[in-house]
Amino acid sequence: MNSPIHIRPVTSNDLERLAQIEAEVWKSQGAVILSRSELAIWYEEQSPLFLVGEYKGQVSGYYFGRFINFSSKDTEDFIASERIASDSVHGRRRHSDNAKTFFGVSTVSTVPGLGMAMSIHAQQIWAVNNIKLCIGFTRLNGLNEYLTMLESMYGGLPYSQDQIALWYAHENSKLLSLRVWEDCPKQPSLKLPNILKPDPVFKFHSKGSPIGLLRVVNKYMPDIESRDYGALIASDPR
Numbered sequence: 001m002n003s004p005i006h007i008r009p010v011t012s013n014d015l016e017r018l019a020q021i022e023a024e025v026w027k028s029q030g031a032v033i034l035s036r037s038e039l040a041i042w043y044e045e046q047s048p049l050f051l052v053g054e055y056k057g058q059v060s061g062y063y064f065g066r067f068i069n070f071s072s073k074d075t076e077d078f079i080a081s082e083r084i085a086s087d088s089v090h091g092r093r094r095h096s097d098n099a100k101t102f103f104g105v106s107t108v109s110t111v112p113g114l115g116m117a118m119s120i121h122a123q124q125i126w127a128v129n130n131i132k133l134c135i136g137f138t139r140l141n142g143l144n145e146y147l148t149m150l151e152s153m154y155g156g157l158p159y160s161q162d163q164i165a166l167w168y169a170h171e172n173s174k175l176l177s178l179r180v181w182e183d184c185p186k187q188p189s190l191k192l193p194n195i196l197k198p199d200p201v202f203k204f205h206s207k208g209s210p211i212g213l214l215r216v217v218n219k220y221m222p223d224i225e226s227r228d229y230g231a232l233i234a235s236d237p238r
Contacts, residue, residue, distance in 0.1 A: 004056045005055055005111075007053055007054075008052055009050065010052045011052075014062075018052070018108075045094055047066045047067070049063070049066060049095075049125060050062070050063070053111075053114045053117060053118045060111045060114055061110060061118060062107075063106070063119065064107075066096075066103050067126070067129065067131070075214065075215060100132040103134075103136060135234045137220060137230045139220070139223050140199055141199055141202070142225070143168055143229050144226060144227045159192075161218075165216050165218065166188060166216045170187035171187075172203075175198045178212055178213065181212045183214060183215075184212075184213050185215075185216070211234065211235040213232075214231075216229065216232075217231065
C-alpha cells in the first residue's frame with residue numbers, strides 16, 4: 001500500500017505555503033514565525049537538506065538542515081550565533097557542501113509522523129556525505145509544565161531556573177538512556193520531584209541517531225512551553 005507521505009526537495013513555489021505552516025504551528029507558542037522572505041534566505045543556500053513533506057498530496061511541513069564547520073572548542077560562540085532572536089532568521093552559519101558537521105536547524109509539521117519521516121529522509125542524505133558529527137537544538141518542551149508544578153508546590157522555585165533547567169535536561173537524558181557529552185556541565189545536585197515521563201520534544205529528537213546532551217541554553221528561542229530554554233544535542237553517526 002502506498003504511503004500518504006511524500007518527501008521531496010523544496011522549490012521556490014513552496015515558500016508561501018511554508019510561511020503559512022510556520023504561523024499555524026508557532027503562533028500559539030509565542031515563538032518566532034519565519035516569513036516567506038526569511039525562508040527564501042534558507043532557499044538561497046541551496047542546501048540539499050531543505051525538504052518538504054507532503055501528506056496526501058498537500059504540503060504539510062518542512063525540514064531544514066545544513067552542513068557546517070564546527071568544533072566542540074567553539075561551542076559557546078556557536079550557541080551565541082545560533083540563538084533565535086525575534087528579529088532574525090534561524091542560524092548564522094551557511095551551508096557548505098564540503099563541511100563535515102550536519103546541523104539540523106528546523107522541523108515543522110502539521111501532521112503527526114511527518115516530522116519524523118522528514119528527519120529520517122535527511123539522515124539518508126547526510127549518511128552518504130561522510131559526516132563526522134550531527135548537532136541540533138531542541139526545545140525543552142515540557143519544562144514550563146514542570147516549573148509551574150514546582151511553583152505551585154513551593155510557592156516559587158526552590159532553586160534558580162537555570163539550575164532546574166540543567167537538572168531537567170539531565171533527568172530526561174537518563175529517562176531516554178542518552179549520552180551526556182563530557183563537555184556538558186554536570187547535573188546539579190537538586191532535591192526535586194521525579195520526572196515521570198520524558199520531555200516530548202526531547203524524546204522526538206532522541207529517535208534515530210544516538211544523541212547526547214551537550215549544553216542547556218537559556219533564551220534559545222521565544223517559546224511558552226519551554227520558557228525559552230533549549231538544549232544543544234549532538235551525536236557521532238560513525
